Amino acid sequence: MYTDYWGLKEPPFENVPSDRLFRSPQHEEALMRLIYAVDHRKAVAMLTGDVGTGKTTVAKAFMKQLSEKKYDARILSNPALGPVDLIKAILLQFGEKTESNSKTDLLNLLSQRLYRNSERNLNSVLMVDEAHVINDQSTLDELRMMLNLHANGKFLITLVLLGQPPLLRKISSLQPLKERIGVKYHLEPLDLQNTIRYIMFRLKAAGAVRGCYTKEAVSVLHGYTEGLPLRINNICDRCLLIGFMRKAHLIDAKIVNEAIEDTR
Numbered sequence: 001m002y003t004d005y006w007g008l009k010e011p012p013f014e015n016v017p018s019d020r021l022f023r024s025p026q027h028e029e030a031l032m033r034l035i036y037a038v039d040h041r042k043a044v045a046m047l048t049g050d051v052g053t054g055k056t057t058v059a060k061a062f063m064k065q066l067s068e069k070k071y072d073a074r075i076l077s078n079p080a081l082g083p084v085d086l087i088k089a090i091l092l093q094f095g096e097k098t099e100s101n102s103k104t105d106l107l108n109l110l111s112q113r114l115y116r117n118s119e120r121n122l123n124s125v126l127m128v129d130e131a132h133v134i135n136d137q138s139t140l141d142e143l144r145m146m147l148n149l150h151a152n153g154k155f156l157i158t159l160v161l162l163g164q165p166p167l168l169r170k171i172s173s174l175q176p177l178k179e180r181i182g183v184k185y186h187l188e189p190l191d192l193q194n195t196i197r198y199i200m201f202r203l204k205a206a207g208a209v210r211g212c213y214t215k216e217a218v219s220v221l222h223g224y225t226e227g228l229p230l231r232i233n234n235i236c237d238r239c240l241l242i243g244f245m246r247k248a249h250l251i252d253a254k255i256v257n258e259a260i261e262d263t264r
């Protein structure tokens with residue numbers, strides 16, 4: 001709607017985990033640590049952060065970076081399941097089909113797949129997004145059990161757990177899983193400087209040839225959004241719409257305040 005007015009090819013601030021990663025120092029570090037974890041076959045890597053900090057976006061960039069020749073990496077996005085359904089969901093992600101509901105059968109099938117991968121020199125990786133929603137202790141236990149599988153002194157799978165901070169608490173109460181965490185990182189929101197860079201990055205990716213926000217505007221925006229990309233997207237999008245309706249040349253602090261009012 002406003003794209004032509006701002007000289008854009010597409011809306012810049014869509015709230016879907018885009019596969020164009022803005023590499024703030026923190027997002028870059030999160031990505032590097034995850035890659036280190038799978039490269040060195042760590043048992044567990046954990047990435048935490050509040051909602052909207054960019055965990056799923058990092059996960060997408062991470063998956064994209066893993067060569068299919070070296071990794072068999074899968075992502076489980078809805079892990080709020082009981083133990084049997086969890087194993088079924090994991091098998092489904094790995095493309096293994098079965099009618100069985102027997103936990104033993106399911107676990108056998110999964111371990112066969114992981115051994116097969118290992119024989120083919122493929123590192124198996126399972127990412128579990130929103131892992132903090134797992135309420136069932138026995139489900140977490142089931143994940144841990146996957147780490148009991150070894151071949152040639154190496155873990156057969158790397159678990160990458162992504163979730164909001166309560167994940168830390170849940171894992172802490174599960175000593176055997178906690179002790180296997182080889183890589184841990186907490187994503188903080190963006191500071192002002194990186195909020196400016198983030199907005200520029202998204203605008204450029206959408207085809208902008210000039211900046212659209214004044215410095216004051218971004219400063220107000222950063223204060224309100226606390227540097228959470230999810231919120232920055234929401235407000236920035238509204239600003240472009242309001243700016244378009246007002247025929248503004250630039251988004252200033254007044255428009256940002258109006259956009260903030262809109263969300264209340």
Ligand SMILES: Nc1ncnc2c1ncn2[C@@H]1O[C@H](COP(=O)(O)OP(=O)(O)O)[C@@H](O)[C@H]1O
Binds near residue numbers: 017
């Ligand atoms: N580093 C980034 N690069 C580009 N977009 C990002 C980045 N981090 C977050 N976002 C944007 O913010 C939104 C929320 O990020 P998301 O990865 O879903 O957060 P989380 O999984 O931590 O809740 C995403 O839709 C995405 O558009």
Ligand SMILES: [Mg+2]
Binds near residue numbers: 055057129130
């Ligand atoms: Mg997410």
